[in-house]
Amino acid sequence: MIEPPADWTHGHAAILYQCCSSCRRVQYFRRAFCAACGSTKLDERPASGEGTVYAAALVCRAATQETAAHTPYNIVLVDTKEGFRMMAHGARDLAIGDRVSARFVPFAGHIVPYFEKMK
Amino acid sequence: MSLAAELAITDAGLKRSDIDGVLCGYSTVSPHIMLATVFAEHFGIRPSYAHAVQVGGATGLAMTMLAHHLVDAGLVRHVLIVSGENRLTGQSRDAAIAALAQVGHPDYEVPLGPTIPAYYGLVASRYMHEYGVTQEDLAEFSVLMRTHAHDHPGAQFQEPITVADVMASKPVALPLKLLDCCPVSDGGAAVVVSRQPTASARVRVRGCAQAHTHQHVTAAPALSELGAKLSIAKAKASVGVAISDVRYAAVYDSFTITLAMLLEELGLAEPGEAAALVRSGHFGRDGDMPLNTHGGLLSYGHCGVGGAMAHLVETHLQMTGRAAKRQVRDASLALLHGDGGVLSSHVTIFLERVR
Numbered sequence: 096m097i098e099p100p101a102d103w104t105h106g107h108a109a110i111l112y113q114c115c116s117s118c119r120r121v122q123y124f125r126r127a128f129c130a131a132c133g134s135t136k137l138d139e140r141p142a143s144g145e146g147t148v149y150a151a152a153l154v155c156r157a158a159t160q161e162t163a164a165h166t167p168y169n170i171v172l173v174d175t176k177e178g179f180r181m182m183a184h185g186a187r188d189l190a191i192g193d194r195v196s197a198r199f200v201p202f203a204g205h206i207v208p209y210f211e212k213m214k
Numbered sequence: 215m216s217l218a219a220e221l222a223i224t225d226a227g228l229k230r231s232d233i234d235g236v237l238c239g240y241s242t243v244s245p246h247i248m249l250a251t252v253f254a255e256h257f258g259i260r261p262s263y264a265h266a267v268q269v270g271g272a273t274g275l276a277m278t279m280l281a282h283h284l285v286d287a288g289l290v291r292h293v294l295i296v297s298g299e300n301r302l303t304g305q306s307r308d309a310a311i312a313a314l315a316q317v318g319h320p321d322y323e324v325p326l327g328p329t330i331p332a333y334y335g336l337v338a339s340r341y342m343h344e345y346g347v348t349q350e351d352l353a354e355f356s357v358l359m360r361t362h363a364h365d366h367p368g369a370q371f372q373e374p375i376t377v378a379d380v381m382a383s384k385p386v387a388l389p390l391k392l393l394d395c396c397p398v399s400d401g402g403a404a405v406v407v408s409r410q411p412t413a414s415a416r417v418r419v420r421g422c423a424q425a426h427t428h429q430h431v432t433a434a435p436a437l438s439e440l441g442a443k444l445s446i447a448k449a450k451a452s453v454g455v456a457i458s459d460v461r462y463a464a465v466y467d468s469f470t471i472t473l474a475m476l477l478e479e480l481g482l483a484e485p486g487e488a489a490a491l492v493r494s495g496h497f498g499r500d501g502d503m504p505l506n507t508h509g510g511l512l513s514y515g516h517c518g519v520g521g522a523m524a525h526l527v528e529t530h531l532q533m534t535g536r537a538a539k540r541q542v543r544d545a546s547l548a549l550l551h552g553d554g555g556v557l558s559s560h561v562t563i564f565l566e567r568v569r
Contacts, residue, residue, distance in 0.1 A: 150339045152334075156311075158327070160308075182328070182432045
């Protein structure tokens with residue numbers, strides 16, 4: 096198995112992605128191989144945290160007590176500058192197509208990426 | 215499950231001992247690694263072929279497709295497809311919502327606190343953005359399903375509703391509101407697929423196909439490349455059926471957005487135009503393309519795998535002229551479509567009445 100990533104999924108204020116050294120495709124869900132070509136030569140890179148809002152949904156009814164304490168919270172899909180799509184939290188005023196950048200906020204015992212409109 | 219199985223076997227003119235194949239869905243309330251044999255033992259049969267199938271909301275149609283191929287290959291003669299869950303009374307609502315949200319990616323999605331309505335809310339926001347669809351448009355599908363459920367004594371919700379009611383319902387995962395979402399229900403359904411006709415009312419699988427493009431919404435392709443389009447294209451091509459041949463439609467409707475998108479991707483409406491067709495009565499009982507006349511998941515109810523199988527049961531009743539007050543003029547050729555995950559897995563089936 097590969098080492099756990101030093102990114103937000105493991106408590107670090109960072110977004111990581113992988114770039115295939117063979118086919119140059121990028122992937123966000125971390126694997127020991129490239130899902131496009133199968134190569135195991137992957138470069139792990141930090142993302143800039145910049146991107147464009149692809150979709151947004153405002154959660155008003157949460158599933159657990161811990162998450163319900165945060166409602167309403169905006170879940171967004173962001174197309175990053177680096178070319179992968181990711182799910183994150185976002186400011187309430189975000190609209191599809193907005194250029195955004197990420198910071199990290201606490202949520203239900205973790206830290207999560209939180210996108211806001213670029214200044 | 216036993217009651218549904220008994221009804222289906224009797225309706226097919228068979229005895230329990232005739233059943234030599236069992237396919238069953240999964241259960242979120244009572245999970246088990248061998249659900250088909252748990253059921254077979256409980257029901258009192260010893261099939262020569264049995265296992266469970268898991269494709270989320272597409273499970274019922276995936277089992278039907280598999281049963282069709284199993285009997286066609288001569289492996290078994292009569293396959294019982296059965297599913298049921300007490301999703302409403304067997305657990306708390308929070309537990310139901312939390313269990314289903316786990317279809318999300320465990321590292322990259324679930325920690326963000328999404329729910330199934332949130333995954334579909336994301337899809338809805340994008341769809342509305344690309345095609346200019348409004349929340350009022352989506353509400354039309356809830357109203358239609360409720361109108362249909364009004365005439366089904368087994369439907370969970372039968373009281374008529376209006377677009378204004380949907381708009382005023384509690385926000386769940388905006389743009390989706392409570393009445394855009396199917397309820398959590400108790401229920402079960404069963405179907406028998408046989409190699410040879412067993413009853414006077416005969417319905418056969420004309421063709422079927424699947425497509426699986428992703429699991430997680432983060433990894434979904436562009437809206438124009440989703441799986442429904444792929445699976446129906448394969449199904450149409452394999453048997454030479456055109457949409458213009460279809461007389462009845464049974465389409466998965468976990469949310470209003472699911473139904474709107476699937477109708478358009480299947481070619482039952484132009485992109486962005488499904489709601490206008492609902493308003494014109496096109497998908498009504500007396501319309502050109504009657505749709506989910508039992509009220510669908512949105513109003514008949516959603517008990518998991520059995521919920522989506524209710525579409526199949528209703529289609530069978532319509533095709534065999536036994537849908538009582540809900541009977542449509544002509545259901546000689548039906549299109550059924552199931553969706554699992556977040557528009558991840560698709561199964562399309564054409565059923566045909568045989569004289």
